[in-house]
Amino acid sequence: MSDMAKNLYRNFVEEVINKANYDLIPEIFSEDYLDHNAPPGAPVGGFDAIRAVPIMFRGAFPDVHFVIEDMINQDGWVATRVTGKATHLGKPFMGIEPTGLRVSWSSMGFFRVANGRIVEHHGQPDLGALHNQLSRNIEPGSIDHNRFIVSRYVYATNIGELDRFDEYVDPNFVDHNALPGQRPGVEGLKDAYRMFSAAFSDLWYTFEDLIAEGDKVVGRGVIQGKHTGDFMGIPASNKLVRWTGTRIFRVVNQKVTDGWIDLDMFGLMMQLGAIPMPGQA
Amino acid sequence: MGNHIERSIMAEKIWAGEIIPGSDDSEKNISLVKLFFEGVWNKGNLSQVDEFMAQDFVDYNRPPGAAEGREGYKAGVTMIRTAFPDFNFTLDQILAEGDHVAIRLTGSGTHKGDFMGISPTGKQVALGSMTFLRIKNGKISERWGISDIPRVIQQLQAKG
Numbered sequence: 001m002s003d004m005a006k007n008l009y010r011n012f013v014e015e016v017i018n019k020a021n022y023d024l025i026p027e028i029f030s031e032d033y034l035d036h037n038a039p040p041g042a043p044v045g046g047f048d049a050i051r052a053v054p055i056m057f058r059g060a061f062p063d064v065h066f067v068i069e070d071m072i073n074q075d076g077w078v079a080t081r082v083t084g085k086a087t088h089l090g091k092p093f094m095g096i097e098p099t100g101l102r103v104s105w106s107s108m109g110f111f112r113v114a115n116g117r118i119v120e121h122h123g124q125p126d127l128g129a130l131h132n133q134l135s136r137n138i139e140p141g142s143i144d145h146n147r148f149i150v151s152r153y154v155y156a157t158n159i160g161e162l163d164r165f166d167e168y169v170d171p172n173f174v175d176h177n178a179l180p181g182q183r184p185g186v187e188g189l190k191d192a193y194r195m196f197s198a199a200f201s202d203l204w205y206t207f208e209d210l211i212a213e214g215d216k217v218v219g220r221g222v223i224q225g226k227h228t229g230d231f232m233g234i235p236a237s238n239k240l241v242r243w244t245g246t247r248i249f250r251v252v253n254q255k256v257t258d259g260w261i262d263l264d265m266f267g268l269m270m271q272l273g274a275i276p277m278p279g280q281a
Numbered sequence: 282m283g284n285h286i287e288r289s290i291m292a293e294k295i296w297a298g299e300i301i302p303g304s305d306d307s308e309k310n311i312s313l314v315k316l317f318f319e320g321v322w323n324k325g326n327l328s329q330v331d332e333f334m335a336q337d338f339v340d341y342n343r344p345p346g347a348a349e350g351r352e353g354y355k356a357g358v359t360m361i362r363t364a365f366p367d368f369n370f371t372l373d374q375i376l377a378e379g380d381h382v383a384i385r386l387t388g389s390g391t392h393k394g395d396f397m398g399i400s401p402t403g404k405q406v407a408l409g410s411m412t413f414l415r416i417k418n419g420k421i422s423e424r425w426g427i428s429d430i431p432r433v434i435q436q437l438q439a440k441g
Contacts, residue, residue: 037409070413070425072383074307074376079383081413081425106342108411108427110374110385122374122385124411126342126427 005078005113006071012118013066013082017054025050030117037123060093061086062206066107080109084125088134089151089207094127096134098155100147100210105130143212146251150210150217153249153256158204160197162190170255177261189259199236200225205245217249223263227272234274243268307377310416314375314382317421322370322388325362327355335420342426354424365390365406384412388428392437397430399437406436 012028015021025047035053038044042052057064063086070081083106088099107125111118138145153168165186173186179195182188197203203225211218223245227237243264250258269275313333320329334351344360347353362368368390376383388408393401408428415423 070381070383072376072378072381072413074378077374077376079376079385079411079413081383106425106427108383108413108425110376110383110411122411124385124409124427124429127429128431131431132345 004116005073005076005111008113008116008118009071009078009080009111010068013068016050017057017064017066020054020058022051022054028118030114030119032119033117034120035123036121057084057086059091060098061088061103062090062208063087069106076113078111078113080111082107082109087207087210089210093134094131096131098151099134099138100151101134101136101138101144103130103133105133140254145254146215146217146249147210147212149251149254149256150219150249151207154205154207154219157193162193165190168256170252170257173256174258175261176258196225199227199229199231200241201228202226215250215252217251219247219249221245221247231272234269234272237272239271241268241271243271305377305379306416307379307382309419310377310380310382311375313416313419313421314384314414315372318370318372318384318386321358322362322368325358327358330355330358333421335417335422338420338422338424340424340426342424361388361390364392364394364396364401366393367391370410380416382414382416384414386410386412396437397434399434402437404437406433408433 008028011024015024016028029047029050031046033047033050034045035042035049036044038049039053039056042056043049054064065085066082067085068080068082070079072079083104085102085104087102088096090098092098105126106129107123109121109123112120138148149168153165156162156164156168169186169189171186172184173189174184175182175189175192178188179192182192203223205221205223207219207221209218209220221244222242224240224242227234227239227241229236244267245261245263247262248258248260249256266275270277317329317333320326321333330351334354336351338351338354340347340350340354343349343353344357347356365388368388370386370388372384372386374385388410390406390408392399392404392406395401408430409432410426410428412424412426414421414425
């Protein structure tokens with residue numbers, strides 16, 4: 001009995017939180033699941049309530065990873081203590097736009113297990129510690145600050161606020177992978193974004209890694225969007241497409257001065273049906 | 282590090298049959314925790330901190346700037362009880378296994394003193410909290426805890 005409760009919780013952390021394997025939720029939780037401390041606005045019951053929390057964390061912290069520190073089991077309940085480690089590269093969290101900062105916080109919970117499934121939960125994440133870390137001062141010119149600049153710049157593109165580029169991108173920005181005919185500087189960069197966002201709605205670039213050294217910042221990520229407009233002569237297919245992109249940025253005096261981008265155009269064109277999938281005639 | 286060595290000694294004792302696993306002090310530990318919260322937090326009897334907590338007590342979630350060990354813990358109790366003189370913790374749930382105890386608790390009190398720079402509002406607040414304790418030789422030796430302080434600040438700053 002005691003091992004079963006702990007194993008259910010371990011599966012939740014390892015599979016659902018750390019690997020975003022949401023299909024496993026019905027094997028771990030009861031459909032009558034009740035969350036006594038659901039975040040404001042989130043569902044309080046059922047599978048939706050379970051999905052809501054890891055989805056919210058993963059949206060803000062795409063690399064979120066929980067480590068189980070302690071589990072205490074008694075009478076069908078298991079009390080858990082975990083440490084979350086993550087990088088703030090995605091959506092705003094607690095009202096703070098992405099900072100590029102690595103954070104670590106504790107979280108505790110009490111879970112009740114009945115008939116082989118988790119049925120209810122009380123939770124206490126250390127949101128105060130998390131908020132303090134995300135709102136700390138970042139020294140201008142530091143490597144952390146370079147990551148901050150890049151995270152904010154890419155976030156501005158995600159929400160389509162290209163006028164905010166001026167805050168983060170140097171007017172004489174050099175695009176080392178400019179499109180044919182792209183205008184020089186930051187205005188050309190805006191044109192390139194407009195071309196993609198005209199073809200793909202809800203276009204979103206998610207960093208899965210962001211590494212900084214010297215004046216360079218290197219990002220590995222995934223772009224997602226819905227093909228609702230003409231793209232390089234391919235008419236809208238309404239397909240949801242996902243392709244990878246690796247980017248390098250140079251940051252000088254708190255502005256992005258140079259950019260290199262390597263997009264998986266081949267993968268994108270296969271998804272759009274412009275290039276046949278291997279093995280298909 | 283010390284923890285590590287202690288645990289391997291424990292494992293050896295179990296192997297040698299000197300300790301029977303499962304015959305832990307859960308019930309005793311639960312009673313101790315109840316007496317501790319009632320005396321120290323609800324009655325404000327700070328001298329009981331030294332009575333219930335080990336001399337080398339470690340708090341892994343001290344508030345920023347707080348002293349280490351028992352003195353830091355006492356300062357935390359004083360800070361809360363100065364801001365909320367009628368502060369009271371209700372222990373909603375206690376689980377114990379081995380030498381660890383997990384507690385889910387709700388604090389309540391009236392805001393009559395300065396709290397984190399907020400002048401007294403006279404408001405009644407609720408504080409959600411969870412604590413994990415390790416109990417060694419009948420004394421609380423380690424603590425991990427999270428309290429929803431941001432929620433308390435929200436309650437104090439709310440209009441009306």
